[in-house]
Amino acid sequence: MGELPTYTPMLAQLGAPPPPGEDDEWGHEMKWDGVRVLAYAEGSALRLISRNGRDVTATYPELYPLAGATGGRDVVLDGEIVAFDEAGRPSFSVLQHRMHQRHDERIRHLVASVPVTLMLFDVLHVGAEPVIGVPYTGRRELLEDIVAPGARWQVPVWFRDDGPHALELSRRLGIEGVVSKRLRSVYRPGRRSPDWIKVKNVRTQEVVVGGWSTGQGRRASTMGALLVGVYESGRLAYVGNVGTGFTDETLRELGALLAPLERPTSPFDPPVPREQARTAHWVDPVLVGEVQYAEWTPDARLRHPSWRGLRDDKPPTEVTRESEPPQLAG
CATH class of the missing domain: 2.40.50.140 (Nucleic acid-binding proteins)
Structure with a gap:
């Protein structure tokens, strides 16, 4: 099988929640307060590439087993690396301890003291085929079918037809906000699209x-x-x-x-x-x-x-x- 192609992440526009009359056209996900990566799982190997194209794989060794959790399929996944505080809330300040580490011994220590979790919310490629042209709902179903649960990664729940509930839940949980995604939207690599709207609880x-x-x-x-x-x-x-x-x-x-x-x-x-x-x-x-x-x-x-x-x-x-x-x- 050929090498997986290289992608760049699709980006969301900042905006207001979709109008109530259009809510049945949208899905809603929590906006995780972390670092965006594309995960390339090929055979038994994993590569984590940041939004600006840097290889950050070595910084997060606890995520390596994800390569064995895709049912033997080579895939490109989209997600956010998150660290949690003592109250169980995503914390960008806690993640700071992990983001810039390059020394193996220090990284091994931090894996135990400041572990990260990869929140996966999209799939771009499966086997030899791109799936970026599949609507959002189809990609979510495919993602949930492909990725087996793991200790350090998950496919978080998403909310259909209920944006106000998702936004209120994000506030109660102390999460940064939500990302609303049009159900019929395709994945547009490298584009900031109105089909994805980030709705923030804080400035x-x-x-x-x-x-x-x-x-x-x-x-x-x-x-x-x-x-x-x-x-x-x-x-x-x-x-x-x-x-x-x-x-x-x-x-x-x-x-x-x-x-x-x-x-x-x-x-x-x-x-x-x-x-x-x-x-x-x-x-x-x-x-x-x-x-x-x-x-x-x-x-x-x-x-x-x-x-x-x-x-x-x-x-x-x-x-x-x-x-x-x-x-x-x-």
Whole structure:
């Protein structure tokens, strides 16, 4: 059998839940707060490829047995790698401990202390045949038939015809939101399609780190805040400082990552306001992170942003401002 073809993930648009009169045309899944991967299971081997094409297989060895759970079929699966907190909720901050590890001994230790689970929600290829042209309902049935349950992966339940219930359940469970998918929709690799709508319970925004400011008080020897931006018309626009949401361990890790990236000039265009620039240390804009925030201000700044963690599944130049989640507006 030939090698499985390479795919890129289909993406969802941010939006409001489908209108009640159209709910029978949609299915709804939990929006897992983790890292998106495509899983290529061939023979007894598994490859995990991130959204930006990086091979992250070695980072998550507890997922290797998935290759033997597909009934002997070579498949390409779509899913999200998730870590859970002590209350059993998906936690992006807990997942941070796993995302950037490359050392085998450290990874083996973390498999025991911070295990991950792969939430599988789609199938793109089975054997020699692509199935991206099969409607969503058919792909879900195929996925549930192919994948045998495992300790570190699952095919989560989805909800048909009941979007309000799915969204309310996501709120009660402390989950980021839901993804509503049109039942007749096909899988469009690499496309951001209105056939998939992500409905968020909280405001989050991906940002690019362009610098950091000197800390004060107990942070005098470390970082005070990150200076962050998003891309607009090919330029990195400053959107604010992030000074909360950091643990001591996070500060140490960020300091080690930022030190070799330091540069003499600001990467932001237009320039950062003088007050923020006065104590700034500029860095090459290569690190992507995610923040939770209260709202966008009229002058395009993030109000009360709090750090959630680094992301390694998206190129910096693709980080742009997301619109406000409609169900949270006002």
